[in-house]
Amino acid sequence: PLSAFTEFKVTKGSGTIRRENGKMKLSVRAYTTKEDLKGLYDEIDRAMSGFTMPRGYTWNKGETYSKFREKEDTMNVAIAMAVTCVFLLMGVLFESFVLPFSVLLSIPFAFLGVYWVNYLTDTVLGDMAQMGIILLIGVVVNNAIVLVDMVNRMRDEGMERHEAIMEAGYNRFRPILMTTFTTVFGLLPMALGTSAIMRTPYAPLGITMVGGLLASTFLTLFVVPLFYTFFDDLGIFVRNVAQAAFKRQPGGAAEPLHADD
DSSP states (O other): OGGGTOOOOOOOOOSOOEEETTEEEOOOOOOOOOSOHHHHHHHHHHHHTTOOOOTTOOOOOHHHHHHHHHHHHHHHHHHHHHHHHHHHHHHHHHTOSSTHHHHHTHHHHHHHHHHHHHHHTTOOOOHHHHHHHHHHHHHHHHHHHHHHHHHHHHHHTTOOHHHHHHHHHHHHHHHHHHHHHHHHHHHHHHHHOOOEETTEESHHHHHHHHHHHHHHHHHHHHHHHHHHHHHHHHHHHHHHHHHHHHOBOTTSSBOOOOTTO
């Protein structure tokens, strides 16, 4: 109870009555040193879950929580828009709306690295960390794009798919590692530094991007070729089904398909 660490006394209050949406309002303010606002609001919900109030009284977490949720929703929309823009761009470059999915699957593995690096370094997923996630969406796909593009070019030259994947992985392994590690080492001063603007540190941005880049780079070399094969087979299957449905002989029977089709 509050009486365990404070004393109460009755005094004359201010002569101001605050209202919001036609209802009387009383604000109770509390200050904390925690940076994890989402976890703090969850603790408030658990503490107030069994608290009953008199008839006509309600409570909420205030304007700060409303702004926090609004900012969180805006960030989710920004992430969705970033993924959509990357997908549309790759669809135009690859001239396919199936193969870009093999590149987009490198993004969840970047999120996996973000989670673990934030957990191990006890970094809160705040505004700067979320900004780093948005930046990662446009950065981590670069390695996958370079790999898939070389596979497509080799296949256009007549190379078999499996051989093209192995050759592209061998040729692009070193450039992918070089570009990743140059970016990671460039972010280390930010990740290890203590600089801040308006009491908001930059370190979570650097830590988030370093963890996402490292995880996506090593997993991209294994996962992207695997899903490239799956989605390429899916594209071949869809084309064969479409040809079987629309390619008819004059007598009405379907024209037999060859392996080349």
